Amino acid sequence: MKEILDAILAPDSSASDFAALPLPESYRAVTVRKDEAGMFEGLDAREKDPRKSLHVDRVPLPELGPGEALVAVMASSVNYNSVWTSIFEPVSTFAFLERYGKLSPLTKRHDLPYHVIGSDLAGVVLRTGAGVNAWKPGDRVVAHCLSVELESADGHNDTMLDPEQRIWGFETNFGGLAEIALVKSNQLMPKPAHLTWEEAAAPGLVNSTAYRQLVSRNGAGMKQGDNVLIWGASGGLGSYATQFALAGGANPICVVSSPQKAEICRRMGAEAIIDRNAEGYRFWKDDQHQDPREWKRFGARIRELTGGEDVDIVFEHPGRETFGASVYVTRKGGTIVTCASTSGYNHEYDNRYLWMSLKKIVGSHFANYREAWEANRLIAKGKIHPTLSRTYTLEETGQAAYDVHRNLHQGKVGVLALAPEEGMGVTDPELRAKHESAINLFRGA
Known part of the structure; x- marks a missing residue:
């Protein structure tokens, strides 16, 4: 690995230099182990500790197949799917790997007694497989995290509709929280030149997800002037939704859980902010019953901030805890667009407020190829910025996942893989200088 890192750090290394580098037989990677999949049985989700289940192991280098690439990972990041993998919820990811392994002899490689996790990376291509022409x-x-086969016509108009659509590093093996990752070459996108490795690795999954969910016609199709309610507006996903709303001429109503998170939203440029903890919203009376009076109080607070208007779009991802309120506060004819369910998957809402007011619930999941590229292009142009708050080492990934699991973080948390320190990888300092304050907005938060 030292030769690979030396080549990456050298300013004059050529494609032929990288092609001539010997590849290691093994590399370090963050894994969960199949024989530990039952280690948290009987515990509440909050009690499950990623620091106990995530390991840094040395694993064999996977075989490179047609249309694939091996990438030296300089940095990665932690997403909620990393947390779900680490606590084996809602199911063990080994079920995904077993199912994928049955698809073909090539996919059989993924069905292993360990799972190398991680759905983001920034790094350097080491090798490409047969049929790869766009990258060297x-x-x-x-890398974006969409893995598809595209052997069915269903996915040819929208690659997210491919029957074999998977999230790399979550539903496939050989993910980005490692020194080397295996990806399909069509996952690769140009690294934004003005960002460091850790900054460039942070946006991938959440930025693309927020783009499809909020901006794309496959999601809410946000337009100028829309009032957009954003749950967790300073978090890993919500911080990008807030930026898209502001950049697109919409009015974000940012819901946060602390004064510090409210201040982050103000620094991004948002004006309408609700600290749900400070204002004491409790949408559930108990585990079985919601409280419509709290929905009404919440809706009234939103109208105070919007000059009497209800929200056109709700950017939903907490799920069970908030979904009833989200359906209620959306304006007549408005849209609740939902991805993930970090507080629970079984959503409950009063359907009268949906059908009689002609509202729409739109399911959204990651992004198709084009949406991922558009989202990355906005990062590369300095229109949308990474929301990296803190960086961990590969050995500290368990702690990073624990912090995300317990919502102790702001924005995104990064993980250094091969990069020996933070701050490396910038090749366009001029563009960076124009956006330095925005790039560092979440640092230390």
Whole structure:
């Protein structure tokens, strides 16, 4: 690995130099182990500790197949799917790997007694497989996490509709929280030149997800002037939704859980902010019954902030805890667009407020190829910025996942893989200088 890192750090390394590098037989990676999948049985989700289940192991280098690439990972990041994997919820990811392994002899490689996790990376291409023409060794890249087969016509208009659509590093093996990752070459995108490795690795999954969910016609199709309610507006996903709303001429109503998170939203440029803890919203009376009076109080507070208007779009991802309120406060004819369910998957809402007011619930999941590229292009142009607050080492990934699990973080948390320290990888300092304050907005938060 030292030769690979030396080549990446050298300013004059060529494609042929990278192609000539010997590949290691093994590499360090963050894993969960199949024989530990039952380790948290009987515990409440909050009691499950990623620090106990995530390991840094040395694993064999996977075989490179057609249309694939091996990438030296300089940095990665932690997403909620990393947390779900680490606590084996809602199911063990080994069920995904077993199912994928049955698809073909090539996918059989993924069905292993360990799972290398991680759905983001920034790094350098080491090798490409047969049929790859767009990328070569030495290219600086980031990777989006959409893995598809595209052997069915269902996915040809929207690749997210492919029957074999999976999230790399969550539903496939050989993910980005490692020194080397295996990806399909069509996952690769150019690394934004003005960002460091850790900054470039942070947006991938959440930025693309927020783009499809809020901006794309496959999601809410946000337009100028829309009032957009954003749950967790300073978090890993919500911080990008807040930026998209502001950049697109919409009015974000940012829901947060502390004064510190409220201040982050103000620094992003948002004006309408609700600290749900400070204002004491409790949408559930108990585990079985919601409290419609709290929905009404919440809706009244929103109208105070919007000059009497209800929200056109709700950017939903907490799920069970908030979904009833989200359906209620949306304006007549408005849209609740939902991805994930970090507080629970079984949503409950009063359907009268949906059908009689002609509202729409739109399901959204990651992004198709084009949406991922558009989202990355906005990062590369300095229109949308990474929301990296803190960086961990590979050995500290368990702690990073624990912090995300317990909502102790702001924005995104990064993980250094091969990068020996933070601050490396910038090749366009001029563009960076124009956006330095925005890039560092979440640092230390």
